[in-house]
Amino acid sequence: MYAVIVGAGRIGGSLARWLVAAGHEVAVIDWDTARCGALEDQLGSISVVGDGTEESILGKAGANRADVFIATTDRDDQNLMACQIAKHRFGAARTISLVNIPDHDPLFSLLGIDQTINITELIVDRIEEHLGGMMFEELDSAG
């Protein structure tokens, strides 16, 4: 599988390490040369330095042959635009986007992003899961 990832931050970087370890071919796009360099120290030359919403950069990363295109930046406007370009200009088979602001989730789905990862909701849900028992206990003692 060929995966193109936008964003070499904590999420994009971890994802790249995991995919490479699983034997997949990966390209990571990030405008930050230091972040790309750190990733290349571990994984070899897999990074493209540049703006992931720029068609020429996506072309350099081989978005046209991506089986999966994953946008992982902390900016929803950039994630949306990167996925839309990958899908509509390069025909990327599958687009996945991180959604930082929960309100944006329905829009991304409506616009044809194949899968959204609503990061805020995920974390809140997980915290609620952990607190679930405690919250009920307090409700009981209050009642």
Place this chain on the structure above:
Amino acid sequence: MLSSIDQTGRGARNAVIMGCGRIGASVAVALVERGYAVRVLDVDSAAFDLLPPGTVEAGQIVPVVGDGTLESDLKSASVQDADVFVAVAGKDSFNALAAQLAKHVLQVPAVICRINDPARNEMYRTLGVVTVSATKLVSDLVLQATAD
């Protein structure tokens, strides 16, 4: 582009403009001259200095501090009740997100989006977003001027 927005309805029609730079401020004034009630949204309240003070004092242009890429801020500028939404902030990705929110989520009848990069511009046009590009306008004018 603005001349194509017909003012057929009775009473003031509503326009919301995202981005109060030179373009946003000019569009705001042009729409006021066509009888629109205009709200201008910008993250930076200092940007509103570009609006003619008279139009703000007269309530013809209402400045609203907010981020047009957030549905909640668009709603606080009453974008859901607007007849026209114009996204003319400095960054293509901001404009694209705001315009698509206005068009698809808040169902604004007429949405115009500034996308400067020619490749992105072409893509958004094929996706049904009405786009304007300063880059394209300038290059078209240069081509025209050098054609003879």
